[in-house]
Amino acid sequence: MTSRPGPQRIRKLPDERRAEILRTAARIALEEGLERITLRRVADELGVRPGLIGHYFPAADNLVSEAFADAATRERDALLPADEEDRPPTERLARFLARLDDPSSRDLSRLWLNARHLSRFREGLREVVDGQEAVTRGALTALVEDGVKSGEFTTDDALGAALHILVVVDGIGAYANGYTDVGHPAVDGMATATAERVLGLHPGALRGTATATATATD
Amino acid sequence: MTSRPGPQRIRKLPDERRAEILRTAARIALEEGLERITLRRVADELGVRPGLIGHYFPAADNLVSEAFADAATRERDALLPADEEDRPPTERLARFLARLDDPSSRDLSRLWLNARHLSRFREGLREVVDGQEAVTRGALTALVEDGVKSGEFTTDDALGAALHILVVVDGIGAYANGYTDVGHPAVDGMATATAERVLGLHPGALRGTATATATATD
DNA sequence: CGCGGTATTGGTCGCATGGCCAATTGGTTA
DNA sequence: TAACCAATTGGCCATGCGACCAATACCGCG
Numbered sequence: 001m002t003s004r005p006g007p008q009r010i011r012k013l014p015d016e017r018r019a020e021i022l023r024t025a026a027r028i029a030l031e032e033g034l035e036r037i038t039l040r041r042v043a044d045e046l047g048v049r050p051g052l053i054g055h056y057f058p059a060a061d062n063l064v065s066e067a068f069a070d071a072a073t074r075e076r077d078a079l080l081p082a083d084e085e086d087r088p089p090t091e092r093l094a095r096f097l098a099r100l101d102d103p104s105s106r107d108l109s110r111l112w113l114n115a116r117h118l119s120r121f122r123e124g125l126r127e128v129v130d131g132q133e134a135v136t137r138g139a140l141t142a143l144v145e146d147g148v149k150s151g152e153f154t155t156d157d158a159l160g161a162a163l164h165i166l167v168v169v170d171g172i173g174a175y176a177n178g179y180t181d182v183g184h185p186a187v188d189g190m191a192t193a194t195a196e197r198v199l200g201l202h203p204g205a206l207r208g209t210a211t212a213t214a215t216a217t218d
Numbered sequence: 219m220t221s222r223p224g225p226q227r228i229r230k231l232p233d234e235r236r237a238e239i240l241r242t243a244a245r246i247a248l249e250e251g252l253e254r255i256t257l258r259r260v261a262d263e264l265g266v267r268p269g270l271i272g273h274y275f276p277a278a279d280n281l282v283s284e285a286f287a288d289a290a291t292r293e294r295d296a297l298l299p300a301d302e303e304d305r306p307p308t309e310r311l312a313r314f315l316a317r318l319d320d321p322s323s324r325d326l327s328r329l330w331l332n333a334r335h336l337s338r339f340r341e342g343l344r345e346v347v348d349g350q351e352a353v354t355r356g357a358l359t360a361l362v363e364d365g366v367k368s369g370e371f372t373t374d375d376a377l378g379a380a381l382h383i384l385v386v387v388d389g390i391g392a393y394a395n396g397y398t399d400v401g402h403p404a405v406d407g408m409a410t411a412t413a414e415r416v417l418g419l420h421p422g423a424l425r426g427t428a429t430a431t432a433t434a435t436d
Numbered sequence: 437c438g439c440g441g442t443a444t445t446g447g448t449c450g451c452a453t454g455g456c457c458a459a460t461t462g463g464t465t466a
Numbered sequence: 467t468a469a470c471c472a473a474t475t476g477g478c479c480a481t482g483c484g485a486c487c488a489a490t491a492c493c494g495c496g
Contacts (some may be wrong), residue, residue, distance in 0.1 A: 007491080007492060007493090008444080008445090008491080009444055009445075009490090009491065010444090010492085011442085011443055011444070011491085011492045011493060012443080013443095014442090014443075017443080019267075024480080028235075031338070033338060033484060035339075038482080038484085039485090040482080040483080041485065048444075048445085049444070049445050049446070051444075051445065051446075051447090051485095051486085051487090052443080052445075054484075054485070054486080055443075055444075059484090059485095060483090060484060062487090106476085110338060112333070112392075113334060113335045113338075113392075114335050114338070115330060116335075116367050116392055116393070116395055116396075117331045117332050117334075117335040117336075117395065118335075119396075120251060120328060120331075120332075120395040121251070121253075121397050126395065126396070126397065129396070130397055131395075133396070143485065149469095152493090157404065159402060159404075160402060160403075160404035163402055163404050163405055164404060164408065166388055166389075167386060167389035167405065167408060168385060168386065168389055168391075169389070170388075170389040170392040170393075171384075171385035171386055171387070171388040171389025171390075171392070172385055172389075173392070174330075174331075174333070174334055174385075174388040174389070174391070174392060175351075176346065176382055177334055177335075177338040177463055178337075178344070178347070178348055178351070179336065179344065181350055184377060184378060184381055185378075186375065186378035186381050186382060187381055187385065190382065190385060192485090225462060225463095226461080226463085226474095226475090227460090227462060227464090227473080227474055227475075228460060228462090228474090229461080229462050229463065229472090229473055229474070230473080231473095232472090232473075235473080256452085256453065256454085257453085257454065257455090258452085258453080258454095266474075266475085267474070267475050267476070269455095269456085269457090269474075269475065269476075269477090270453090270473080270474055272454075272455065272456080272476075273473075273474075276455085276456095277454090277455095278455085280452090400451060
């Protein structure tokens with residue numbers, strides 16, 4: 001029981017501590033919402049005093065903004081992994097849409113809904129949200145362009161096609177806090193169907209590929 | 219100056235006072251957000267004491283929920299006026315989409331974004347949001363069915379078509395708090411283009427009609 | 437090993453919120 | 467005109483928030 005009292009305070013390198021705080025805040029944002037990121041809450045999770053969080057983030061708003069950026073970046077990387085970049089665009093896009101359809105991505109939809117609303121009141125967050133939107137848009141546009149180059153996709157407006165897909169994805173995500181699914185089959189596969197249409201693919205081209213390849217590679 | 223002191227307190231009929239409170243809260247919600255609805259804030263606007271608001275709404279959450287319902291209902295009635303019900307469905311739908319495109323409907327998009335996010339934390343609000351969604355969905359579905367009956371629209375799934383349009387509308391609305399428009403022409407007319415497509419109309423069918431008829435009738 | 441810098445603590449302050457309650461007063465009714 | 471009762475007031479409380487700051491103690495460096 002009385003092994004060694006040990007230090008009452010655990011002193012960490014600033015960079016390490018800051019990253020730790022950010023990671024914790026990002027997790028809270030994803031699981032419970034950006035409003036739940038408070039100095040006291042983050043401090044409790046890390047077993048430190050609230051003042052310490054304030055020391056690393058003198059303006060609490062910045063903690064919220066950076067936490068969102070962190071969470072959004074990680075989640076996007078999971079949706080469009082860099083280690084898939086040698087795969088055919090059709091497969092990458094199919095996986096992207098399949099992962100979005102997965103119930104586990106509900107948290108991500110909630111987070112975006114959260115951030116987009118909260119950015120109404122917090123200027124700093126609004127800039128971050130806009131930036132993250134731009135990155136996602138750019139990544140999807142690049143994916144579309146790859147597909148056009150390889151002849152898999154057909155469109156003369158890669159950005160327009162990407163925007164179209166994203167509007168549908170965000171539109172479906174708007175219901176992420178609702179009770180259940182809308183229940184109508186039209187909504188379930190709408191993002192995939194939209195992608196197939198605006199990219200000149202035959203219906204189902206992004207559906208079979210997704211599941212089949214995913215199962216095969218795992 | 220010393221006309222008549224008059225009563226210090228203005229005593230109103232409960233129904234009247236309650237409606238007045240609700241109307242004020244709804245306006246605040248639309249202009250500044252649901253979070254700005256506080257007992258003190260509403261009381262200030264009406265020139266009464268905060269306790270009075272608490273008297274009519276013992277649980278402040280209910281004030282927020284009912285204010286949203288009020289605002290959403292009024293706005294929907296403005297988008298799909300009852301006094302247009304004798305007009306051809308194509309025209310009604312064209313006007314609906316045109317009004318949504320109008321910058322003044324940005325507040326409405328913001329409100330829905332607001333409510334959908336906030337409903338994550340407030341059970342009561344979530345039910346109201348779901349209900350309002352159902353009403354809108356029903357109204358648009360009925361409009362689509364009218365068009366199918368009259369032969370103007372072509373679809374074998376009126377609800378599916380309505381849902382499709384609403385997903386796009388909500389998707390575009392997700393950016394209502396962003397800095398400016400996305401700037402890409404694809405996004406601007408996306409809702410109208412989607413409606414034309416899922417209802418078997420020729421491109422532009424909902425565009426020309428909207429402006430032309432609107433100008434002609436005014 | 438001891439020293440110094442700074443990461444960390446512990447506490448306080450001001451502000452805003454919702455909820456609650458006894459006292460008051462306005463308008464209606466007898 | 468007088469009495470009644472409910473609409474309205476005024477004030478208080480507990481809670482949770484961010485910001486701030488002097489004191490402390492950990493840990494790396496000399």
